Amino acid sequence: MEILPLEPFKVVIDGIKEAGGEADKFCYQCGKCDSVCPWGRVRQFYVRRLVNQAKFGVVPFESEDIWLCTTCRNCVQRCPRGVEIIDVMRSMRRVLVPDGVVPASIPICVVL
Numbered sequence: 001m002e003i004l005p006l007e008p009f010k011v012v013i014d015g016i017k018e019a020g021g022e023a024d025k026f027c028y029q030c031g032k033c034d035s036v037c038p039w040g041r042v043r044q045f046y047v048r049r050l051v052n053q054a055k056f057g058v059v060p061f062e063s064e065d066i067w068l069c070t071t072c073r074n075c076v077q078r079c080p081r082g083v084e085i086i087d088v089m090r091s092m093r094r095v096l097v098p099d100g101v102v103p104a105s106i107p108i109c110v111v112l
Contacts, residue, residue, distance in 0.1 A: 019092075067093065
């Protein structure tokens with residue numbers, strides 16, 4: 001069994017918190033967010049998994065799932081703990097953008 005150093009995960013966790021995603025610590029993984037997400041109706045998309053990955057700093061850099069969230073707030077309205085899931089999603093995006101980690105399927109706007 002390989003032991004991974006925790007430092008890279010801590011850097012991501014701290015980055016997410018600094019970018020406004022501190023609310024993930026209140027999530028207890030009930031799954032109600034998954035049941036109301038419009039993406040869950042058309043493909044395998046698990047809001048709960050993304051929030052959990054943010055909590056532990058295991059952000060799926062290569063996945064476009066972070067970018068698919070439409071910020072409709074259905075998940076926030078359904079959350080029994082009032083977790084601002086939209087803030088968590090946005091903060092994960094904010095951590096990735098400065099390093100240019102954006103899937104090719106997502107168009108990038110450059111402001112001059």
